[in-house]
Each structure stands twice: as structure tokens, then as C-alpha cells.
Amino acid sequence: MKILIIEDEPSLQELMFKTLVKEKYIVETASNYKEACFKITDYQYDCILLDIMLPDGNGLKLLEELKKQHRKESIIIISAKDSIEDKVYGLEQGADDYLPKPFHLAELNARIKSVMRRRWSKDGDTSIRFGNIRIETDSFRVFIADKEISLLKKEYEILFYFLNHPNHLIDKAVLAEAVWGDHIDQSDNFYFVYAQVKNLRQQLKKAGASVEIRSVYGFGYKMVSCEN
């Protein structure tokens, strides 16, 4: 799968490149409007990560151009301009997702996956799988080995987050922020995360899931498959 990163900030570009290469994508980069134009005209991609604030032009113009050509690429807008107008305009113009800077690389990863899922699932299958777990994202149902289990809202959200970031180390604080929102930002104790993860583990074990949520030195978690 081929991804084009259009991003002018070299450090961020490098990081995105590194992360996505590690995810086994084929990654190309463009650092300015001209370069991006050139690459878009000459090549085809599956997904384009588009920073709309470029030194020599507005990324939204590229978006308009792509849509004029009826190109099939999925587009995720990346921008520090997290004003609502840009977001609305970008999505109206046909962008598939909008990711405001600053973002976690894990988040970027999840967004790409989600966009890709939608792209490939012409038959409407938007489920995420890992091991023998399957989440049907549009109906919020969870299946383990094709048997439905019922989870509480927070448990579901934690599992959803893990399934989007399998085999990655997940910081407790980042998980908490993803599930509980910004309100957790002054908590000095993550006992509530621990409690929920403990419940989730029990549920998974009881249902015979082939995955495991491992604790990493008490800092975070990692969801791994037990099959290997």
C-alpha cells in the first residue's frame, strides 16, 4: 500500500515516514506544494496525508485539484489550523478524515487504518480484527471467536483503542486521554485505567480470546496475540 506524506516540517515528516515504513507501507514524501503537485500528477497512491499549510501554497488547492481529476486516493488532512472552518471545508471538498496537529503517531496510524478499511470494504464490512476478536464498528458489537460478548462503554472504548494499535506500547496516560477525553489531564493517579483494563482482561479471558493485554513495567500496555 502506497502512502504519500505532504508535510513541510522536516522533523515531523521524518517521524511519520519512519512510523509508516515500520507499518510496512510504501511511503513517499513531499516537502512543498510544487513537489507534491509533481508527485500527484506522476504517481498514484492509496492514501495521501496532506498538510494544508505549505510554504508555497495552500494544501486545500491540491485537494480541489485531486477531486477535479476524480482521483481515488483517500485523503487525510493534517493541519495545525484546527479551526472548525478548515475542517468543514476540507471534508466538504472530499477529504476522508481530518487530523489536527499535534497528534500522536499511533493516532495517525489508526486513522490511516480506518480510512483504508472504509476504502476496501465496499461490501460495508467495517469491522476491525485482531486475533479472534472482531469489533463491528458501526454497531459497536464485539465478537470473540464469532461469539458476541457484551462490554460496558468504557471497556468497549479501551478494547477499540487496543485493536487499533495492536502490538504497540500504549502509554496509560495516552489511553486514558483517548478513552476519557481531556478531563483526565490533571489526574496524578491512573487507578481508574487499571481497574477498567483489569475488568476487560477478565472478560476477554472468560470468552477465550486469543489475545492478551500485557502490562509493560506499569507504564503502559501492549496488546499481543497469544497464538505465536
Next chain:
Amino acid sequence: MKLIYHVLIRLSLALLIVLTAWTVFFYYTMIEEINDEVDDALEDYSETIIIRSLAGRELPSTGDGTNNSFQINEISPEEAKMYPPIKYYDADIYIKEKEETEPARILRTVFTNNDGRYFLLEVSTPSFEKEDLREAITNWIIFLYIVLLITLLLVCIWIFYRSLTPLYSLLNWLDNYQPGKQHTLIENKTNIREFRKLNDAARQAVERSEQLFNQQKQFIGNASHELQTPLAVCNNRIEWLLDNTELTEEQMKELFKTKHTLNYIVRLNRSLLFLSKIDNGQFSEIQSININDIIIHLLEDYKEIFGHYELAVSLEIKGLLFINMNEALAEALVSNLLKNAFVHNIEKGFVQVIVNEHELIITNSGLSSSLDSEHIFKRFYHGNRKKESTGLGLAIVDAICRQYHLQIFYQYMEEKHCFGIQK
């Protein structure tokens, strides 16, 4: 103290001193003048008596209704030398017709007749009662003082306000001025040069402070905006390191600590950016927001997040609170107030939320001392420094309340901290 009172008090005091001095002077001058006149009359009278006596003619009778009286006594030449040739003095004399003593002016002189015999002549005329005069003068002066004072003060007040109108309208304008808020141009026409200068100075000062305020606002906004990407890059590099390399627990611990400090900076930065967006009025969409819904939703989360404090949380709904405001700001307002109550709490303490149609009151246990209500809503005020606290939560609350003209108050009573907002 108002300037007018200051002026009036000074004026009254000055008037009191001047008038007192003037009264004393007036009294003595008047006595002098009266004595002078009386002395002249006494001299005439004594001359008449001396002439008549020397001429051997009949002396004037004493009972002629003028109350004048005289006395001639012969004295020896030696005695005569002891007396000054002429002397005026005051004394009380007995008046037979009236059968009472009265103050009198007396002239005493010595004269010789043709035979070389010496006579002592004492002529007296009843004069005024000095006591009465003093009293009368004092009374009248007090009366005069009061009348003069009232007149003067009234005139003074009138002139004061008439001529200082430009000053007061300038002060009024300055009072209404708030940095960063829309302000009308100063309308203060006056012919007085000093006031014109003052107007100009005030206008320039306001323009300068306005400029500085905007620059500062812009700087904070730009700085936090520019910091976002490098911060995210740092954070992501650490995440990458944690995720993709084999690290020892010790190394991971250090990285996590760095990451948490970085997260703190990110939060701080985000809050500053949020504040500057509120101040720039970037949250313009307004709708009627049900505050109760937000409270119920957030309270559940906070109960869970701060579960380790084992707080007794109670919610008392006395009515539905609707406020016309931006949805994001409403959420920020309630969440920061609630978060404040939870974060700055004590173990096994309590949080009590009361909401009715007009207000939201959040009471919590905490430090057993009042916070400085002057500064509590300022940026980076830390009552008791909590490690994770940015010191911006209440500043955000304050900024949002200012935006929508909501009243915000803080009270400390019996070890309870109480925050409230009022519609």
C-alpha cells in the same frame, strides 16, 4: 476621599482660622475706636469742668441724664506730682440714679487754679459692657462664619463641578475602559488647556496600552501555536523510541518521566492557546446549552477518574440551567470548575454540586484556609501547588464568564471552598 471633600474641608479650616484672626483684630480695633471717641468726649467734658471751676462758675450738675459724673478733690502738691498729668482707664462705678454699678471710662487729670492749689479731677462716663460686646461679636461672627461658609461652599461646589466636568467625564471614560475591549473614542471637548492635555495624555496612554495588550495577546497566541508541532514531534519521537526499541525498565522509566513532563507542557500550551482563542472571540457560535446535561455527564467521569480520593459526591438539581453560549466553552467552563473541585480536594472529602435555573454552585472540601479571591482567577495562580495542575483552569473559567457576562464568585466558609457562576 473625593477631591471636593478635600477642598471643602481645607476651605472650612482656612476660613475658620482667618475668620478667628479677623474677629480678634476687629474686636480690638473696635474697642480702640470706641475708647478713642469716649476719651475725646471725656476730655471735652473735663475741659468744661476745669474752665468752669477755674472761672468759679457753677459746675454742671451730675444728674442731667447723661450719667456722666465728676469728682474734684484737692490734693497736695506732692501728691500731684505722683499723678500723671492725664490718664484714661476703665473701672466699674456706681450710678446713683440707676442704683447699679456699671463699667465706665474714667479720665483722671490734675489741674492748678490761680492760687496754685492742686485739684484731682476724675470724670467718668458709663461705657459699654465689654463682656456683652464680646459675646455679641462672637455670636455674630459664628453666624457670619456659618452663613459665609455655606455660601462659599455652595459656590465652591458649583464652580468645582462646573469647571471640572471635563475631568469627570475623562475619569468616567477611563473607568469604562478595559484593555482588549471595544472602546469609544474619548468625547471631551474643553477650552481649558490643562484638560486638553490630560485628554491627549489619557488617549495616548490607552492607545499604547491597547497596542501592548494586542501585541502580548498575539505573542502568546503565536508562541503557543508555534510550539505545538515541535512539542508533538518530541512526544512522538519518545513514543517511537518506547515502541520500537528494546529498553530496560530503568531507561523506560526515564523516558516515561520525560514524556509526562512533555505532556504537561503540551497541556499548558493547549490551555494558553485556548485562552487566547477565547479572548480573540473565536468561539462565536452560540446556542442554548443545557448545563445540567454537561454536569451529569462530566460528574460521572470525574467520580471515576478521581476514585482514589474516595470523595462523597452529591448532585442537587433544583432546576434546569440553560445558558446561551458556545458548546465547547460551556463544556470547558463546567469541566474546569468541576476539575478544580476534584483536584484540590482531600482524601475522603466531598464535592457538592447544586444547580438551579440561575446558578451553579460547586462546594468542595480542601485546604483549611481561604484562597486569595483577588488572584484566584488570574493565570498561573497556584493556591497549593499540585504537580499536575497548570494553574490555568480558573483563568479559563474567568475568561469564559467574561465573554458571556456571567457572574463568578468564590467563598470560603467553615473549611469549605465554594465556587459559583450566576446567570
